[in-house]
Amino acid sequence: MTHESFDVVIVGAAVVGSAAAHFLTAAGGRRVLLLERDPSYSTCATGRSLASIRHQFSVAENIRMSRFGTEFLRRPEALAVDGEVPAIGLREDGYLFLTSAAGREQLARNHALQRAEGADIAWLEPDALADRFPWLATHDLAAGTLGLRGEGWIDAHALMHGLRRKAVAQGAVLRHAEVARLVREGGRVVAVELADGSRIGCGWVVNAAGTGATALARSAGIALPVQSRKRCVFHFRSPAVLPRCPLVIEPSGLYFRPEGAGFLAGLAPPEHDDPECFDFDVPANLFEDTIWPRLAARVPGFEAVRLVSSWAGHYDVNLLDHNVILGPHPEVPNLLFANGFSGHGVQQAPAVGRALAEWVGHGRYTSLDLGAFGWARVLEGRPLRELNVV
Ligand SMILES: Cc1cc2nc3c(=O)[nH]c(=O)nc-3n(C[C@H](O)[C@H](O)[C@H](O)COP(=O)(O)OP(=O)(O)OC[C@H]3O[C@@H](n4cnc5c(N)ncnc54)[C@H](O)[C@@H]3O)c2cc1C
Incomplete structure (x- = not known):
């Protein structure tokens, strides 16, 4: 039975889920729930990454995302809560x-x-x-x-926790629970079902579950070509x-x-x-x-x-082309994906979080056009291959 509901339910509260929550709550007007199964964040990719940011990609949209990432990381004071600024520590050593x-x-x-x-x-x-x-x-x-x-490295933990803390200060609700499955009725996900069997209704769902994203997608009948490597x-x-x-x-x-x-x-x-x-x-x-x-x-x-x-x-490797799969699935338009980063998700989190908030708010991307990373290329087997995968 569904007892409560949120406008946006985000599954996964590491760097990508937290960035989405930050931009959604900064825009205002929507009740946002962040669900995370591992409060220690000890095994997520974010916590184990090299936390580096580069502009040296072979796909233009990846360069644009990271350039926005650098701008964002240069202003950690934008994430201050009660005067405390996260120690993201961007070093631009190239x-x-x-x-x-x-x-x-x-x-x-x-x-x-x-x-x-x-x-x-x-x-x-x-x-x-x-x-x-x-x-x-x-x-x-x-x-x-x-x-x-513009290129260098940061403290990824500080970025992840800073984004999440700011999102919560802006009104997001953070809950530690595992999502067992997405409850789909026709062309919509109507609720998320937690491991204890309870359900939470949703207007939108954001799949920010990292290497857990494929199982989550499968529960809604969608084959996400992402594997853990x-x-x-x-x-x-x-x-x-x-x-x-x-x-x-x-x-x-x-x-x-x-x-x-x-x-x-x-x-x-x-x-x-x-x-x-x-x-x-x-x-x-x-x-x-x-x-x-x-x-x-x-x-x-x-x-x-x-x-x-x-x-x-x-x-979380995208087997098609080593690039993020971003945005709605055409069969289930209220289910948004941000998966398959293939090793460059920390630096892309700010741009992706902003893009997801724009999609929820306007039904399109209003700053950077990231439509090239949508499901169309996956379903049509048209890789947008990134050559610089590290
Ligand atoms: C060794 C290594 C080095 C890297 N170096 C870099 C780098 O230098 N620069 C860079 O930009 N990127 C790098 N990356 C990639 C980057 O870490 C990832 O792309 C990014 O962290 C992905 O963030 P995420 O939030 O999508 O996923 P994750 O950080 O994996 O978080 C997913 C979260 O979802 C939660 N979750 C999953 N399933 C469920 C569920 N069913 N219910 C509730 N919660 C769930 C998990 O517990 C987890 O906390 C590196 C990765 C690794 C492993």
């Missing part, structure tokens, strides 16, 4: 994409698009790379692109000193960036060895056998490193 000869043309195409979109990205030939980053091995590199402004992060220290070190992505896909007195690093597994996965085990010897040799080959100073800790998290 991303450095490196390429061998094989990838030079694609990097040049990406760079041209990024510049046309207004992103401040510099093209660096190998000599310029060696001058600027004397600690980097450049013998096998054909070029690099470096974000001069494990990604591991390693925290290490080294006596090496790397002045002006950005987040470096080298041609093999290995990445590293500074974190406090040490560094974080990781590498996506090869496509043929990247199964759907829900465990949090870090494979034994992955650091020693695979990560460290590549680190030392790219930065000779990393011959000496000490592993401090490691963890695994899950990407």
Whole structure:
């Protein structure tokens, strides 16, 4: 039986659900409920992410979303509650994409698009790379692109908690409960059913459940092509000193960036060895056998490193094209999706939260047109493929 109802019910209160709640309540006029099954937020992707933001994408809409993300992150005071400003701590130290000869043309195409979109990205030939980053091995590199402004990293926990706290201060209701299923009647979701069997009526539902989104969609009869894929992060220290070190992505896909007195690093597994996965085990010897040799080959100073800790998290991978699936499903127009971020959801949360609030308020996107990320491409099998997936 349905006892109560809300205009908008958001399932999942990590960074995306909280961003949606923030923008919806900032717009006002609607009762918003945030439902979250894990009050510790200890296993959600948001809490395990690298929390970095870049403008170096190959799809224009991704660049636009992250450019808005940077603007938003530069003004944490907009999320102040009772005078307390969340310590989001944006550091604009940039991303450095490196390429061998094989990838030079694609990097040049990406760079041209990024510049046309207004992103401040510099093209660096190998000599310029060696001058600027004397600690980097450049013998096998054909070029690099470096974000001069707007790219860097934050504290993702501070962003997530700051968005949620602000949403609640603006009137959102936060409840810790698991949504067992969506109750669909014809072309509408009429209620969410909680694990205890109770139901809450809804005008709109936002699926912001991360890797839980596929099961939730299935309960409403919708096949969401999103799977959970494990990604591991390693925290290490080294006596090496790397002045002006950005987040470096080298041609093999290995990445590293500074974190406090040490560094974080990781590498996506090869496509043929990247199964759907829900465990949090870090494979034994992955650091020693695979990560460290590549680190030392790219930065000779990393011959000496000490592993401090490691963890695994899950990407919600969109199997079609590695981009978010955003907005209503045509068969169920009051069910809104924000899933399949494939590793770039923290930085896109502000733009996506704003877009969802616009959709609920106006039935269309009024600032950034994100229609390209809608269900149409999924249902028609027309990938909008992002080439820069880290
Ligand atoms: C190792 C790693 C590194 C990453 N690095 C970056 C990066 O540098 N930059 C970047 O932008 N992104 C990065 N990402 C991706 C980013 O973390 C995610 O895209 C983003 O956090 C997704 O946010 P979300 O709110 O959609 O999902 P999540 O953070 O996964 O949250 C989903 C929430 O929904 C809740 N939930 C699920 N099902 C239910 C249910 N049935 N009922 C109630 N609650 C439910 C869960 O408990 C969870 O709290 C990284 C991810 C990983 C794993």
